[in-house]
Amino acid sequence: MILDGLLRDIGKCRICRDTPEYGKALPHEPRPVIAASPSARLLIAGQAPGTRVHASGIPFTDPSGDRLRDWMGIDRDTFYDKRRIAIVPMGFCFPGLDAKGSDLPPRRECRETWHDRVVGALPEIRLALVIGQYAHAYHLGTYREKSLTRTVENWRHIRDQARPYRVYALPHPSWRNNAWLKKNPWFERELLPELRGDVAETLRT
Numbered sequence: 001m002i003l004d005g006l007l008r009d010i011g012k013c014r015i016c017r018d019t020p021e022y023g024k025a026l027p028h029e030p031r032p033v034i035a036a037s038p039s040a041r042l043l044i045a046g047q048a049p050g051t052r053v054h055a056s057g058i059p060f061t062d063p064s065g066d067r068l069r070d071w072m073g074i075d076r077d078t079f080y081d082k083r084r085i086a087i088v089p090m091g092f093c094f095p096g097l098d099a100k101g102s103d104l105p106p107r108r109e110c111r112e113t114w115h116d117r118v119v120g121a122l123p124e125i126r127l128a129l130v131i132g133q134y135a136h137a138y139h140l141g142t143y144r145e146k147s148l149t150r151t152v153e154n155w156r157h158i159r160d161q162a163r164p165y166r167v168y169a170l171p172h173p174s175w176r177n178n179a180w181l182k183k184n185p186w187f188e189r190e191l192l193p194e195l196r197g198d199v200a201e202t203l204r205t
Contacts (some may be wrong), residue, residue, distance in 0.1 A: 003038050003121040010034060010092060010114055016107045026107070032092035033059050036118060040086035042202050043119070043128040043165075044068075045135045047172065048091035048106040059087040067173035072129070073196035074203070084203050086125070088118050090134045106134050126165050127202040129195075132172040140169060149184065155191050159198075168195055 010032045017026040033049045044059075052062040060068060060079070069079050079085060091106025092114065098104055115138070119125075130139045133148050143158045145151040151158075151169050158169050171177050171187075181187060 001038065003036060003118070006114070006117055006121060007034065007036065010118075013092075013110075013113070015109045015113060016093065016095075020107075020109060022108045026093065027096055028094070030093040031057060033057060034088055034092050034118070035059055035080070035082040036086040036088060036122060037082045038121065039083050039124055040122055041124050041126045041205075042085045042199065043122060043125045044085060044087045044131065045119075045128060045139055046087070046089040046131040047134050048089050048103065048110075049094045050103055051094060051097075054094035059089070063175060064173045068131075071170070071173060071192055071195060072199045074199060078203065086122055088115070088122075090115065090138060111138065126205075127198055128165055128167045129170055130167055131170045136169055139167065143167075143169075149180070152184075152187065152191075159194075166198060168198070170195075 013032060014030055015021075017030055020026070031049075031054055033053055046059075049059070050062060050064070053059060058080070059065070065079075069076065072079070089106065091110040093107065093110065095104040095107055128139065130136055136144045136148065136151055140151065140158065140162070143151075143154070143162055145154060148171060152171055155169055159166050168191075171180055
């Protein structure tokens with residue numbers, strides 16, 4: 001199968017360490033983290049693994065994952081059932097930290113080499129959760145606004161107009177966005193109930 005071959009090749013990929021095209025080489029051994037199956041109906045398109053996910057090799061094994069599962073209204077077993085949910089970040093490997101201790105942006109080499117090919121091998125996707133500004137920039141096209149807040153505020157239009165499947169534009173579920181969530185209570189009050197309903201419907205059918 002096409003996807004099986006892609007996943008094998010991704011597992012062996014060392015482009016950002018051995019032949020980087022943008023900036024410095026990855027300073028550690030790559031460990032691509034991705035979960036996908038041709039039967040998946042829901043796509044989670046995030047940014048890149050953090051330190052905990054790099055250590056575990058399993059996507060969203062951190063507090064961000066706990067919050068994302070709560071946003072979606074599903075348990076861990078459902079979340080990690082790759083037959084139903086594909087987790088395909090913009091960068092598959094932990095990109096390292098900047099001088100302030102924050103995660104660096106996803107590596108462009110990864111996106112340019114693999115992302116379209118993987119998403120193209122997921123023919124059953126009916127709903128996508130696009131998480132964070134880097135995923136917004138790539139997946140939303142002209143639906144992306146000038147700021148993350150304005151993009152997420154426009155969630156109804158994006159959800160109903162984006163093609164070829166329904167799309168939710170979300171902030172990253174990191175603790176770093178706690179202040180954003182407090183300033184934007186409409187997110188939990190209005191968006192999350194709709195998101196949970198669409199997730200349940202997508203996984204049920």
